[in-house]
Amino acid sequence: MYLFLNGEILHKEEAKISPFDHGFLYGMGLFETMRTYSGHPFLLNDHLERLQLGLDTFNIDLDLQKLDISGMIASLSEKNGLQDSYIRLNISAGEGEIGLRTTPYNHPNILLLQKELPPLMPLREKEAVLLKLRRNTPETSVRLKSHHYFNNIAAKREAGDDPGKEGLFLTKEGYIAEGVTSNIFWISDGKLYTPSLETGVLNGITREYIMELAGTLGIPSEAGMYMPESLLKSDEAFFTNSVQEIIPIHTFEGRTFPGKRGRIAQQLYSHYERDAQVLFSKNELHRS
Template structure:
């Protein structure tokens, strides 16, 4: 990491400091985004920034920067490693106040931060064998569509999965499988691609939407509907997706093989489409 954007300035990481009175530090009162960038080209930056604006609106904050202003920041952060794949992280909190108080400050000055870090290439062995997941009861709040920095519940759930030897926790509420602690969920049954519908109980993933777009262009049948947790073990295929994972096949569920125990044919087809999309994005940067 070469430098960080913080409140209008680019500074060295060791010089990037905020007040201990910042509400992001005290309350987790903020939102964030993660945007993958390939050869200096952010993937669907406008869509990510629209989601950021939606999250800001959800917590009663106005967008602090315009799309062109964000784009200028991204360009400088990515320029340090122009030929490498990177992940942009941006965060906006409600800023600092003179006193710790749950009530909003009358005139907040948001804290705005962005940074880029190298994004490791996907391990081919992991893609070939797939990953293990576990199901866990969803202990999060009721506005999971806001990409908030208040992530303790998700942290505990992801740690629970890691301690069980799994990559991810699939979250279950009222008998429905909603999403992972850090990912969206897909199920394949009889050649049809199924994913839970958007709503307040899950985050509308930008990668999720791209997967659906690519599948639709390939004439793969798609259904957005509730998924009963009982459907997972009998599914032909299960996938998870996120900005940094892309699309990952699940081959073990709650310590039992899922489907054939190997990545399925529809995942291989959609993953190939996704990799082609990435390659075209990289070429457009040349």
């Protein structure tokens, strides 16, 4: 398998990064995961916008608009012979002296990884499992998709490796937060609900797309602070992320849900299937 490292396509065995990279020493790194569908990087612009926010917060001096990320993905896809794939764009702060740094990082490492995925995954159900471990709070006011990932890893260890289960975080106050690697939605009386960013959850790219899509379809939505009882009393529920797409929930805390038979989940996914082939941003929904 080949990867992109600092503008050069290399075999994965050839890639090297300095042990003095502050992404390794201090977690000063960010990443985005996305999918290509028939070569198209779905919602690429939205991913890059979130990544740029993180870079600015980390004081990593890099303007993503000056990079041809789309071209990099196309070149790597051609080299690896993959049109339907998982893509991870990783940017770390780069090499520096040992010690905490206050000045900007001017020479970040830019890494693009790829692996094969099937073209489109049909709706697959999961059980939502309430975690004992609580969601930690973000380091800053907004949660970044950064190298600081142990809360998620510890949660995954608690939930286990069963692909049919997704751990569900609560905040320390007991509000619903998010899945181990996903956001969560549920529907009650035709209205779509999801936890507010005030809970400290990641503002998922698919989360934002689903809320925008719901608006175009006339489905009312609300983001707020909710206790687990709100989910338990709902009509249907699902997780979302950029790799697994829309994942209906069939069971939570002994309660059975419609799962992939859920009317709203099916409606949203039918649009997702079409949009995944063409959209670069959720904002294009208003023009499609």
